[in-house]
Amino acid sequence: MAGTSTEVAKETLAYCTSCKMDLNSIIVAMKGDKIAKVQCFTCKKEHVYRAPKGVTEPKAKATRAPRKKKSEDGTTPENSIEAEWEKLMNAHKDAPMKSYSMKGQFTLGDKVKHTNFGDGIVGRLIYPNKIEVIFQKDMKILIHGGVPDSK
Ligand SMILES: [Zn+2]
Numbered sequence: 001m002a003g004t005s006t007e008v009a010k011e012t013l014a015y016c017t018s019c020k021m022d023l024n025s026i027i028v029a030m031k032g033d034k035i036a037k038v039q040c041f042t043c044k045k046e047h048v049y050r051a052p053k054g055v056t057e058p059k060a061k062a063t064r065a066p067r068k069k070k071s072e073d074g075t076t077p078e079n080s081i082e083a084e085w086e087k088l089m090n091a092h093k094d095a096p097m098k099s100y101s102m103k104g105q106f107t108l109g110d111k112v113k114h115t116n117f118g119d120g121i122v123g124r125l126i127y128p129n130k131i132e133v134i135f136q137k138d139m140k141i142l143i144h145g146g147v148p149d150s151k
Pocket residue numbers: 016017018019020023040041042043044045
């Protein structure tokens with residue numbers, strides 16, 4: 001004996017089309033070695049055998065690719081800058097926002113409002129007259145202190 005229980009009058013788990021769930025059923029007809037018809041224990045109806053839904057069928061449609069990476073412009077990932085910017089803006093949320101001007105004097109942690117780049121924060125001072133400002137999308141080196149950019 002093969003030891004299988006798929007034969008007429010045996011119990012099997014099948015999807016009942018009437019009850020709309022996997023239920024114990026009794027096999028009423030076989031087609032070759034496949035179950036053709038079953039009778040649902042619950043509703044007592046005979047119906048065409050359907051494999052239980054909870055069981056993976058070989059023809060299961062498991063082909064889905066939800067992975068879709070959206071890159072803004074194909075350049076280097078800016079996420080780290082944005083995360084850094086958020087962190088810094090948060091850390092200095094009480095600091096006053098200063099409008100950027102080449103004649104202005106900025107120091108570490110100052111919040112800078114730039115007409116082109118938006119709101120940023122001074123992340124680094126570059127001697128003698130430059131500041132590195134972290135904006136949401138980018139990092140910029142700006143001149144300050146009213147000192148002309150000389151060598
Ligand atoms: Zn049923």
